[in-house]
Amino acid sequence: xxxSHGKQNGTSITDVxxxxxxxxxxxxxxxxxxxxxxxxxxxxxxxxxxxxxxxxNSAASALRSDVSNTIALSMPATSTLxxxxxxxxxxxxxxxxxMQLLLGIDGTAAAQHxxxxxxxxxxxxxxxVLPCPRAGVSLTWGIATDTPIIQLLGxxxxxxxxxxxxxxxxxxxxxxxxxxxxxxxxxAYLSDEVASSDGAETLLAFQSSLNLLHVxxxxxxxxxADGTVQRGFSDTMRMFAGRGADQIPEAVICSxxxxxxxxxxxxxxxxxxxxxxVQVVSLQDNEAxxxxxxxxxxxxxxxxxxxxxxxxxxxxxxxxxxxxEMGARLGRHVMFPRLVIARQSTRESxxx
Amino acid sequence: xxxSHGKQNGTSITDVxxxxxxxxxxxxxxxxxxxxxxxxxxxxxxxxxxxxxxxxNSAASALRSDVSNTIALSMPATSTLxxxxxxxxxxxxxxxxxMQLLLGIDGTAAAQHxxxxxxxxxxxxxxxVLPCPRAGVSLTWGIATDTPIIQLLGxxxxxxxxxxxxxxxxxxxxxxxxxxxxxxxxxAYLSDEVASSDGAETLLAFQSSLNLLHVxxxxxxxxxADGTVQRGFSDTMRMFAGRGADQIPEAVICSxxxxxxxxxxxxxxxxxxxxxxVQVVSLQDNEAxxxxxxxxxxxxxxxxxxxxxxxxxxxxxxxxxxxxEMGARLGRHVMFPRLVIARQSTRESxxx
DNA sequence: TTGTACGCGTTATCAC
DNA sequence: GTGATAACGCGTACAA
Numbered sequence: 056x057x058x059s060h061g062k063q064n065g066t067s068i069t070d071v072x073x074x075x076x077x078x079x080x081x082x083x084x085x086x087x088x089x090x091x092x093x094x095x096x097x098x099x100x101x102x103x104x105x106x107x108x109x110x111x112n113s114a115a116s117a118l119r120s121d122v123s124n125t126i127a128l129s130m131p132a133t134s135t136l137x138x139x140x141x142x143x144x145x146x147x148x149x150x151x152x153x154m155q156l157l158l159g160i161d162g163t164a165a166a167q168h169x170x171x172x173x174x175x176x177x178x179x180x181x182x183x184v185l186p187c188p189r190a191g192v193s194l195t196w197g198i199a200t201d202t203p204i205i206q207l208l209g210x211x212x213x214x215x216x217x218x219x220x221x222x223x224x225x226x227x228x229x230x231x232x233x234x235x236x237x238x239x240x241x242x243a244y245l246s247d248e249v250a251s252s253d254g255a256e257t258l259l260a261f262q263s264s265l266n267l268l269h270v271x272x273x274x275x276x277x278x279x280a281d282g283t284v285q286r287g288f289s290d291t292m293r294m295f296a297g298r299g300a301d302q303i304p305e306a307v308i309c310s311x312x313x314x315x316x317x318x319x320x321x322x323x324x325x326x327x328x329x330x331x332x333v334q335v336v337s338l339q340d341n342e343a344x345x346x347x348x349x350x351x352x353x354x355x356x357x358x359x360x361x362x363x364x365x366x367x368x369x370x371x372x373x374x375x376x377x378x379x380e381m382g383a384r385l386g387r388h389v390m391f392p393r394l395v396i397a398r399q400s401t402r403e404s405x406x407x
Numbered sequence: 408x409x410x411s412h413g414k415q416n417g418t419s420i421t422d423v424x425x426x427x428x429x430x431x432x433x434x435x436x437x438x439x440x441x442x443x444x445x446x447x448x449x450x451x452x453x454x455x456x457x458x459x460x461x462x463x464n465s466a467a468s469a470l471r472s473d474v475s476n477t478i479a480l481s482m483p484a485t486s487t488l489x490x491x492x493x494x495x496x497x498x499x500x501x502x503x504x505x506m507q508l509l510l511g512i513d514g515t516a517a518a519q520h521x522x523x524x525x526x527x528x529x530x531x532x533x534x535x536v537l538p539c540p541r542a543g544v545s546l547t548w549g550i551a552t553d554t555p556i557i558q559l560l561g562x563x564x565x566x567x568x569x570x571x572x573x574x575x576x577x578x579x580x581x582x583x584x585x586x587x588x589x590x591x592x593x594x595a596y597l598s599d600e601v602a603s604s605d606g607a608e609t610l611l612a613f614q615s616s617l618n619l620l621h622v623x624x625x626x627x628x629x630x631x632a633d634g635t636v637q638r639g640f641s642d643t644m645r646m647f648a649g650r651g652a653d654q655i656p657e658a659v660i661c662s663x664x665x666x667x668x669x670x671x672x673x674x675x676x677x678x679x680x681x682x683x684x685v686q687v688v689s690l691q692d693n694e695a696x697x698x699x700x701x702x703x704x705x706x707x708x709x710x711x712x713x714x715x716x717x718x719x720x721x722x723x724x725x726x727x728x729x730x731x732e733m734g735a736r737l738g739r740h741v742m743f744p745r746l747v748i749a750r751q752s753t754r755e756s757x758x759x
Numbered sequence: 760t761t762g763t764a765c766g767c768g769t770t771a772t773c774a775c
Numbered sequence: 776g777t778g779a780t781a782a783c784g785c786g787t788a789c790a791a
Contacts (some may be wrong), residue, residue, distance in 0.1 A: 065553070067784055078762045083786060090760090103462030108552075110528030114469040115784035118767050123466065132495050134694055139491035143484050146512040155529065158510040173582075174735040177507065272521075283676075283698050284636055284668050313695055316636050320672065343487055343665055347634050419768055430778045435770060442776080443773035470783050 063216060066107040068297075072124070074103035077357035086111065113155075120275035126369065127157040129170050130185035136341050137356075137394055141208070144358035162317075166191035166197075169262035174202040181369030183207050198323050203372030205365045206386070210252050217368045217386040219361050223253055224260035226272070226338065226354055230308050231264040232354070233395050234334045237402040239306035243276035245318070246310045257338070277306050283350065287317025295325055295333075307331060312337040312344040315351055319400065335400040338393070357391050365388055418459045426455035430610040433719075438463060446487050454746055465507075466530075475530035478721065479509040481522050482537035488693050490537075493560070497535060498709035506532070516542035518549075527552040532723030535559050535714075536568070540603075553723030555558070557717045569720045569738040571713050575605055576612035577744035578690065578706055583616040585704070585747050586686045591658035592702040595628035597670070598662045609662065609690070628656050639669025645684075647677055648653050657685060658753075664696040667703050671752070685758050687752040690745070701751035708744050715740055 070077040077096060084090040105110075117123040128145050130138065142158070149156040153359075157168040157179065166186045171194070174182050179202055186194055187208035195204055196214055208220040211342040231242060244261050248254045255324035265272050276294065280286050287309060295303050315337035320331055329335055329349055337344055340353035368387070397404075411520075424431040429448060430613070431450050436442040436540040437452040469475035470481075480497050494510070501508040508530065516539045526534050531554055538546055547556055547565055558570040583594060584742065596613050605739035610629075617624050628646065632638050639661060647655050661667035669691035674681055681701055682689055689696050692705035718737070 069784080079785080080762060080787080081760090084761090087786085089786095092760090096761095108550075110524070111573060112470070112530065112784055113477065113528060114530040115767090116786075117462070118470055119765085119785045120782090121789085134484065134488065134491065134495075136488060136491065139486065139488065139494070140509070141493060142491070143486075149483075150511070150513075155770085156510050158494070158498060158508050159502070160466050161502075168533050172462070173507075176465060178464065178466040237532075249561075256574060272674065281698060283700075285672060285700055288672060317672075320637060320669075324676075343635065346633060348635075348637055350646040379693045421768080431769080432771090432778060432780095433776090437778090439770085441770095444776085448777095464768050467783090468770075471768080471770045473783080741789090 064111045067112065069111075070107055071100065071103045071109050074107060075099040084160070090111050090336055094212075111396060117178035123155075123176070123180055124153060125155040125157055125177070125179050126349060126366065127159065127177070127179045127182045128185070129159045129161065129167055129174065129182065129264070131167070131187040132162045133188075137339075140186060140358050141362075144362040145207075145365070147359065148362035149361075152366055154366075162186070163187065168194055171195060171204070172198055174201050176177045180373060181205065181366075183365050183369075184210065184213070186213060199286075201369040203369045206363065206370075209366055212388070213386070215386055217372070218388045219365050219368070220390055221356050221361075222390040222392045223257045225390075227257050227260045227308070228264045228267075229392055230269065230336050230338060230354060231268060232239070233262065234308070234336060234388035235268050235270055237334060237404060238332075238336055239270070241271040241276075241302075241304045242306045242308060243272065243304035244278075244310075245287060245314050246279050246352070247282035248279075261280065261308070270299065277279055282311030282314050284313045284317040284320070287311075287314035287319075288321045289317075290314075291318045291321035292325075294369035295322065295327060296397075300332070303312050303327075303333070306336065307333060308338065310338045312339045312341050312351060312353060315353075315400075316343060316347050317351070319347055319351070329400050330402045334402060340396055345398070347400075352398045352401040353396050355396055356393050361391055364391075378396050418461045419464065420461075422459055423452065423461050424453045427451040427457060457556045462621045469530035473530070475507075475532055476505060477507040477509055477531050479511065479526040479529065479531045479534045480537070481511045481513065481534065483517055483519070484512050484514045484540040485540075489691075490507075491712075492708075492710050493537060496714040497559075497560065497717070499711065500714035503758075504509070504718055505716075506718075513537060513539070520546055523556070524550055525546060526656060527554055530723060533557065533718075533719050535721075536685050536719055538563065538564070538565065548741075555721045557720050557724075564740070565738070567738055570740045571717050571720070572740070572742055573708050574744045575609045576696075576737065576740040577742075578610045579609050580619075580658070581615045581744055581747055582688050582690060582706060583613065583620060583622065583723065584661070585749070586620055586658035586753060587620050589682075589686060589756060591656075591686055592624070593623040593625075593628075593656045593659045594660060595656040596662075596667050597639060597648065597695050598629070598631045599634035599666065605660070608755060613660070624656070628697060634663030634666050635670070636665045636669040639663075639671075640673045641668035642666075643670045643673035644677075647674065647679060652684070653684070658688065659685060660690065661663070662690045664693050664703060664705060667752075668695060668699050671699055671701070671703070681752050681755065682754045686754060695748070699752075702752040704750045705748045706745035707748055708745050713743055716743075 070081045072082045085097050159165040161170050181203040183205050185207050204216045206213045206216050278290050337351050337353040340355040344351040344353045420429050424434045437449050457569045489533045513519040513522050532557040535557050537559050556568045558565045558568050689703050689705040692707040696703040
């Protein structure tokens with residue numbers, strides 16, 4: 056019978072206590088680190104635990120202590136690399152904090168809503184939510200729980216929850232500054248989808264950065280289309296073929312790294328040197344960007360930091376108790392600019 | 408005190424029982440679906456549970472019943488899209504089976520070994536392991552547990568565990584058959600990294616498929632290099648520029664979709680029609696493949712099926728009890744060929 | 760410092 | 776079919 060449905064490793068704290076010849080309380084204290092002394096008793100306990108291949112039953116632990124050392128992550132089913140990086144970053148942050156990670160991926164806002172509700176039924180210290188593209192503020196409505204909920208990324212504010220996101224404006228300003236510091240006096244921008252508020256925000260910030268830094272651009276140098284390699288290739292051919300040095304931009308910023316790779320190939324065909332004559336920057340980083348020729352200078356969201364910040368906010372919410380007043384408190388909003396990963400498609404800095 | 412560390416939603420089964428005026432046993436039976444009748448009692452219970460926003464405490468449930476409805480997934484920190492798709496597929500399969508998913512991402516075999524050990528301490532119905540690239544068979548040694556462990560993908564067999572993986576040979580044979588059925592009499596193959604056993608297996612299967620189908624190839628048409636766009640571009644230029652129709656292959660198979668996109672761009676430059684004069688297939692599918700011009704015919708691992716199969720094997724292992732004899736049993740090996748996603752870079756089938 | 764005993768919320772068992 | 780009660784494994788207040 057024991058073997059028919061026995062999960063776990065049959066051994067329990069009682070077995071360890073018996074083998075080490077101490078009480079279960081002592082075992083509990085030693086293994087949870089609440090007994091700091093490293094004397095004979097502690098060693099005996101650890102030895103017994105090791106010999107029996109014992110590990111605490113987290114279900115019992117969570118039930119008893121109301122602390123599960125588990126966080127949950129709810130996110131949409133995007134096939135982009137960004138999503139994969141988020142999972143990795145959150146997983147690493149959880150590991151660092153000695154926490155387990157519960158993951159739920161859902162395609163629709165309704166499914167995500169149900170998911171979050173389910174997470175609340177589990178012994179979870181906090182929930183990180185990456186809202187579906189079209190999810191509105193109602194995503195977490197009607198969910199009454201003491202479990203802290205943190206919004207990570209997403210373009211619409213869930214309100215009432217703390218929110219960790221990317222500063223798109225500051226990011227593109229950093230990109231422009233990067234190429235200007237390296238000698239560019241004119242810049243082109245190949246954007247994909249301005250439909251989303253993120254895209255529009257980025258385009259706006261691009262233009263205001265140019266004003267601020269007194270950099271030249273041209274209506275023909277700002278194009279909006281899909282983010283493919285071929286689009287970068289054809290836009291570049293149109294923009295650069297058969298033009299003099301004063302008729303072409305000295306830098307190209309692309310919102311997609313595929314587009315930027317198309318730009319590189321086209322410039323190669325036109326025998327225009329990168330980064331000597333034209334610098335290229337991608338606002339998105341991935342494996343292809345790192346392995347292109349020349350390797351693409353790209354921007355990357357500091358996801359490790361953002362994941363760690365999310366966990367910090369969760370821990371904070373736990374410590375402060377549920378709410379100060381009546382839950383009317385609005386969430387904090389922490390924004391991180393993207394980092395510049397300098398590679399070979401932009402010049403050496405003058406400051407070096 | 409209750410509010411200072413209270414996880415969960417304060418309400419428990421007792422509250423529901425009181426409000427519905429039944430015993431806690433009945434509540435448990437109704438909500439777990441073990442009481443099929445849908446009479447007044449059942450409705451009262453469900454209504455009370457809904458009003459109190461009650462959801463079962465899974466920690467208590469797991470503790471008592473030894474069934475946690477939770478599976479764990481351990482995988483390496485690859486930044487490839489494939490990894491992201493695996494996570495999505497396993498997550499979906501888990502949702503379908505009404506299971507929670509515990510995720511652990513680790514960069515080294517040692518870390519992954521520790522991770523699996525940790526998972527065993529949790530109330531988990533099964534563990535799916537996607538071994539690190541360089542992990543050997545020792546990955547799960549010294550881990551004594553009743554929890555079923557299933558290997559998913561990976562190139563070295565963990566032995567003793569059931570293994571769900573991709574049939575590389577059958578996959579490339581399907582790719583060759585696909586273009587041959589559509590009229591190609593000669594095929595080129597642009598491979599990346601033959602270092603891995605997967606790559607070598609694929610190359611071998613490519614060559615034997617050609618023999619089998621009496622298709623022509625050429626030493627110069629089989630190249631091995633990185634998987635970048637530019638490599639596809641330059642290889643194609645070298646292979647096609649200035650040659651007659653009988654000196655070029657009628658189909659190109661690429662192991663990377665980036666390489667295939669480079670091939671498309673180069674053929675476009677050379678005014679060679681795709682798929683009219685040359686068909687192109689990528690053994691790897693992603694967003695870029697779908698949005699290129701023409702859209703790339705690609706192959707995709709049937710990850711949904713593979714994830715579902717993994718869950719089935721876990722359920723099976725549970726039902727059969729731990730082991731038949733002494734754990735000396737070797738795991739089953741289930742292989743799935745990749746699916747062909749027919750798009751515009753190959754012709755219409757003659758059979759249609 | 761160590762051990763005893765209780766209780767966390769749920770499901771399984773048994774009597775009705 | 777329903778209800779009372781024991782038990783799951785652990786953490787901790789309290790007694791020693």
